[in-house]
Amino acid sequence: xxxxxxxxxxxxxxxxxxxxxxxxxxxxxxxxxxxxxxxxxxxxxxxxxxxxxxxxxxxxxxxxxxxxxxxxxxxxxxxxxxxxxxxxxxxxxxxxxxxxxxxxxxxxxxxxxxxxxxxxxxxxxxxxxxxxxxxxxxxxxxxxxxxxxxxxxxxxxxxxxxxxxxxxxxxxxxxxxxxxxxxxxxxxxxxxxxxxxxxxxxxxxxxxxxxxxxxxxxxxxxxxxxxxxxxxxxxxxxxxxxxxxxxxxxxxxxxxxxxxxxxxxxxxxxxxxxxxxxxxxxxxxxxxxxxxxxxxxxxxxxxxxxxxxxxxxxxxxxxxxxxxxxxxxxxxxxxxxxxxxxxxxxxxxxxxxxxxxxxxxxxxxxxxxxxxxxxxxxxxxxxxxxxxxxxxxxxxxxxxxxxxxxxxxxxxxxxxxxxxxxxxxxxxxxxxxxxxxxxxxxxxxxxxxxxxxxxxxxxx
Numbered sequence: 001x002x003x004x005x006x007x008x009x010x011x012x013x014x015x016x017x018x019x020x021x022x023x024x025x026x027x028x029x030x031x032x033x034x035x036x037x038x039x040x041x042x043x044x045x046x047x048x049x050x051x052x053x054x055x056x057x058x059x060x061x062x063x064x065x066x067x068x069x070x071x072x073x074x075x076x077x078x079x080x081x082x083x084x085x086x087x088x089x090x091x092x093x094x095x096x097x098x099x100x101x102x103x104x105x106x107x108x109x110x111x112x113x114x115x116x117x118x119x120x121x122x123x124x125x126x127x128x129x130x131x132x133x134x135x136x137x138x139x140x141x142x143x144x145x146x147x148x149x150x151x152x153x154x155x156x157x158x159x160x161x162x163x164x165x166x167x168x169x170x171x172x173x174x175x176x177x178x179x180x181x182x183x184x185x186x187x188x189x190x191x192x193x194x195x196x197x198x199x200x201x202x203x204x205x206x207x208x209x210x211x212x213x214x215x216x217x218x219x220x221x222x223x224x225x226x227x228x229x230x231x232x233x234x235x236x237x238x239x240x241x242x243x244x245x246x247x248x249x250x251x252x253x254x255x256x257x258x259x260x261x262x263x264x265x266x267x268x269x270x271x272x273x274x275x276x277x278x279x280x281x282x283x284x285x286x287x288x289x290x291x292x293x294x295x296x297x298x299x300x301x302x303x304x305x306x307x308x309x310x311x312x313x314x315x316x317x318x319x320x321x322x323x324x325x326x327x328x329x330x331x332x333x334x335x336x337x338x339x340x341x342x343x344x345x346x347x348x349x350x351x352x353x354x355x356x357x358x359x360x361x362x363x364x365x366x367x368x369x370x371x372x373x374x375x376x377x378x379x380x381x382x383x384x385x386x387x388x389x390x391x392x393x394x395x396x397x398x399x400x401x402x403x404x405x406x407x408x409x410x411x412x413x414x415x416x417x418x419x420x421x422x423x424x425x426x427x428x429x430x431x432x433x434x435x436x437x438x439x440x441x442x443x444x445x446x447x448x449x450x451x452x453x454x455x456x457x458x459x460x
Contacts, residue, residue, distance in 0.1 A: 040098035041156060043149055044133060048095040050125045057120040060170050074173075080291075081175040086168060093165035094123060094133060099147060099156030107155045113137060113146035115155065119167055122150070135167055176235040178286070178295070179261055179268045183228035188262040193303065195254075199310050211311050214386050215431040218312035227302045227310075231261060234300055236293035237281060244292045250274055250283035252292065257303050272303070306384075313380040315424055315433065316410055318401060319343070320373055325402040328376060329395075330446065337373070356457050368453040375449040379412075379439055381424065386432045391415060391423045397440065 056063045056077075063077030065087065072087050074080065103113075110116045114137025124130045132150025135158075139146065144157040145167075190213075191198040200213040201224060209219035240250075247253040251273030259270045269287035272295070276283070281294040321341040328335045340350040351358035351369045358369045376399060395413035402409055407427070414422035417434060424433035440446050 041100065041102060042097070043099050043147065043156065043158070044094055044097045044131050046095050046123070046125060046131060048091045050127065051091050051095075051123055052126050053124040054091070055120075055122040056168060056173075057122075058169075059117075059119075063170070063173060078170065078173075080173075081180070083173060083175045086172045090121075090166055090168050091123070093162070094121060094131075097133065097158070097162070097166070099158045100144070101157045103146065103155045103157055105154050107148075107153045110136070110148075110153065110155075113148075113155050115146060115148055118148075120150075121166055133166060135163055171239070174236075174239075177232070178234045178236065178270055178284075179232055179266075181232055181263050181266060183225065183232045185263040186228045186232070186261055187264060188260070188267075189224070189228065189231075190258075190260040191303070191305070192258040194256060198305065199307050201310065214307055215311065215384065215433065217431065217433075218317075220310055220312050223305075223310050227305070228261075230299060230302060231259065234295060236284065237296055238294045240283070240292045240294060241290075243290045244285075245290070247273070247285070247292075250285075250292050252283060252285050257300075259300075272300070308381065308384045311381070311384075314377065315379050315381060315435075316399075316401070316412055316426065317377045318403060318405075318410075320370070322403055322405050323401055324404055325400075326373070326376060327398075327400040328446065328450075329398045329400075330440065335450065337369075339373075353453065353457065358457065361457055365453070365456045368449070368456050371444070372446075372449040372453045375444055375446045378444070379435065379446070381433045382421075382436045382439075383434045384432045385417075385423075385434050387430070390430050391417070393423075395425070397422070 051067065053064070053066045055065075061077055064075045065072055065082070066075050067073075072082055072084060074082060107113070107115075115134055118134035118136050121133045121135075122130060123133075134148050134150060136146040136148075136155075138144070138160065139157060142160065144159050145163040147156050147158045147163065148154060187203040188201070190200040197213050199211055201209055201211050201219050203209045209221055209224055211217050211219050244250070244252075252271050255271040255273055257272035259268075259272070261268055271285045271287070273283040273285070275281065275297065276294065280297045282297060282300070283292055284295045285292050320339060321343045323339050323341075325339065326337045328337075336354055338350075338352040340348075342348060349359065349366075351366065353369065358365050379399075393415040395415050397414040399412040400409070401411075409427075411425075411427055413425040413428075414435065414437075415425060417423050420437055422435050422437055423430055424435055426433075442448070
């Protein structure tokens, strides 16, 4: 019994120790530093909402930021977009800053604390008052910084995990995102590689995402979404040169890749140059700026994508209720299918194949017809071949749709490229699409589904 009781006591003590460790665990930026202090000596306390300006002086330089309406802007010290999250974190944590110990009152020799040339933060309020906080060296144990206020030479120690919130570097002031938007807001995207257009895509309310170059057609939404999600998360890793004059040393005089993207009210053009030998980085630069930075290759894993990968692979996919007739010519035979279909009342659908009433043949026949139709709209491209001149030849296979919607009629023709592949023509136009002829012979392809359908229709 005593052993059991001692075990319980040991567990309770362990839990208390774990709780104590959690209480002093370093918080991520964005939290409030003062929340975790046990023995608190207040160094600053003010309403963060009343801050209108602040100034940073450090070994990196001097930076002045001013609040205009609800937005922060950099008024001196550089020309770069701001990381609002880190700015708000700095203000929040400096508004309730606590030391845990007074080291020396009215110190004369500030140099031993690194406070003769400190990191200085000056915060101005809307009522004209200001607060100055100065940060010196780390203590020998590195668990705290020496700090003082601007109106006193009293030296305090503030835990490192608290002081870190108000020591903001230039990199932390910067918004390092290449394109800081939501991926769902992107409406245009282009990728060039080695001076050639890989693809250009655009979103409209009427048609959604469409590929504009190197061919025209519907986009693969899954693939595009993956690209956009990656691009809006891409960030500059390190800033190399602020005002580069010789772009050739970075491969940016003739960029390997160029990415252009836009939302309704914002756009970006990113140049990607050389990769850094032995490293997983590229050199990069934004249009309108001479600043060169590095960017992780992994964040732009889509750069070597092929045009066909962003195109919807199916050639033409009208809903069955938007089609009144489809005529398939293959193997020297022409099959005419009449369709009357209503998306709101499929029980009333009517289908005929070469004059045969499909619905009257029962449910099995109806399902066989629907499978046949799926195989017609399921013909997919296997490659792209962009040619200077339009291919010529006689179509071996064709599919003609009569539609209830624009463009009223669509004729898909398949002209032999060789003994295995076909060029695809849509209403007489060739856009670079090529299919493998084996698509017609697949288990769920046009030929097999036509055979199944006709067998059922002829048996009943």
